[in-house]
Amino acid sequence: MEDQEIRKAGLKVTVPRVKILELLEKSPERHVSAEDVYKMLLAAGEDIGLATVYRVLTQFEAAGLVEKHHFEDGYSVFELNTGKHHDHIICVTCGRVEEFVDETIEKRQRIIAEELGFQISEHELVIYGKCLDKNCDCKKKGD
Amino acid sequence: MEDQEIRKAGLKVTVPRVKILELLEKSPERHVSAEDVYKMLLAAGEDIGLATVYRVLTQFEAAGLVEKHHFEDGYSVFELNTGKHHDHIICVTCGRVEEFVDETIEKRQRIIAEELGFQISEHELVIYGKCLDKNCDCKKKGD
DNA sequence: AAAGTGAATGCAAAAGCTTCTCATCTATTG
DNA sequence: CAATAGATGAGAAGCTTTTGCATTCACTTT
Incomplete structure (x- = not known):
């Protein structure tokens, strides 16, 4: 379980690391900020400092266990690395985040990078918009 | 000239606003941070506070005169709004920023948003990579 | 051209997110 | 179970960005 992944990353198996990884795996919201994680830990009765949350998330990112994204709000959000790249x-109304993959876009990016003489290391595509479906939470709540 | 654009934006024509707009138009680097702008103003002998730089850039953004981007480094960069969307x-080595437009990617984004039930308000695509061409500055300087 | 008024500015302080410092504690190894 | 390298918590510090407030300025009205 979590222990192995942490050990594989070359990190000691400690309570904060296990709890944070568990939380990322179980959280209904895949995309969380360090503050979110910290608050969830507090709510779960864990006594883990915010500094540790940042440290652990950074280590997990370096180890490839999680990915870090910079959305418009300014702060960073983390998500479990599924192994499959997605955008x-x-x-913009309710903050809901959906993931998608589009091979056409991926391919075009490779072509563009090549044309411009770049070797891609990574990329980040974020589309901002409004939910139109009435099944979106923000429609039900009316915010 | 600049005065008209500022007036059109519903803002008073003041020295800081004119100088900042001039600077954005003349700067060899299109993508600059607030700090960059501040330092360039200082270097040009202008006595304009950093807070004003932030305020003016924010107002320019609201007025559609400039665009704000969040690249990976953490801070925001601004660029003159050319009217033409681009990515x-x-x-990642030298920090050079190139712009590109790809209609195939744009189209796919519209289709994806529609499929997922979103009405796009904006989007941001950033590719990170290494320059391969020897004509890139970072190769010449060897950093 | 001078006065009046609301907006804009500069400075310093504060805020928000993230990292660092350091003394204490803990997981792992032998 | 002792030894040790690494991890943690709390608070301080760092950075970018925003805010509060007294002063100054742009634009309108005399």
Whole structure:
């Protein structure tokens, strides 16, 4: 379980690391900020400092266990690395985040990078918009 | 000239606003941070506070005169709004920023948003990579 | 051209997110 | 189970960005 992943990353298996990884795996919201994680830990009765949350998330990112994204709000959000690259579309009204993959876009990016003489290391595509479906939470709540 | 654009934006024509707009128009680097702008103003002998730079850039953004981007480094960069949407590819070695437009990617984004039930308000695509061409500054300087 | 008024500015302080410092504590190894 | 390298918590510090407030300025009205 979590222990192995942490050990594989070359990190000691400690309570904060296990709890944070568990939380990322179980959280209904895949995309969380360090503050979110910290608050969830507090709510779960864990006594883990915010500095540790940042440290652990950074280590997990370096180890490839999680990915870090910079959405428009300014702060960073983290998500479990599924191994499959994907991009994001975010509702500017309710903040809901959906993931998508589009091979056409991926391919075009490779072509563009090549044309411009770049070797891609990574990329980030975020679409911002409004949910139109009435099944979106923000429609039900009316915010 | 600049005065008209500022007036059109519903803002008073003041020295800081004119100088900042001039600077954005003349700067060899299109993508600059607030700090960059501040330092360039200082270097040009202008006595304009950093807070004013932030305020003016924010107002320019609200007025559609400039665009704000969040690249990976953490801070925001601003660029003059050319009216033509474009995306960015950034060299992770030298920081050089290139702009590109790809109608195929734009189209796919519209289709994806529609499929997922979103009405796009904006989007941001940034590709990170390494320059391969020897004509890139970072190769010449060897950093 | 001078006065009046609301907006704009500069400075310093504060805020928000993230990192660092350091003394204490803990997981792992032998 | 002792030894040790690494991890943690709390608070300080760092950075970018925003805010509060007294002063100054742009634009309108005399």
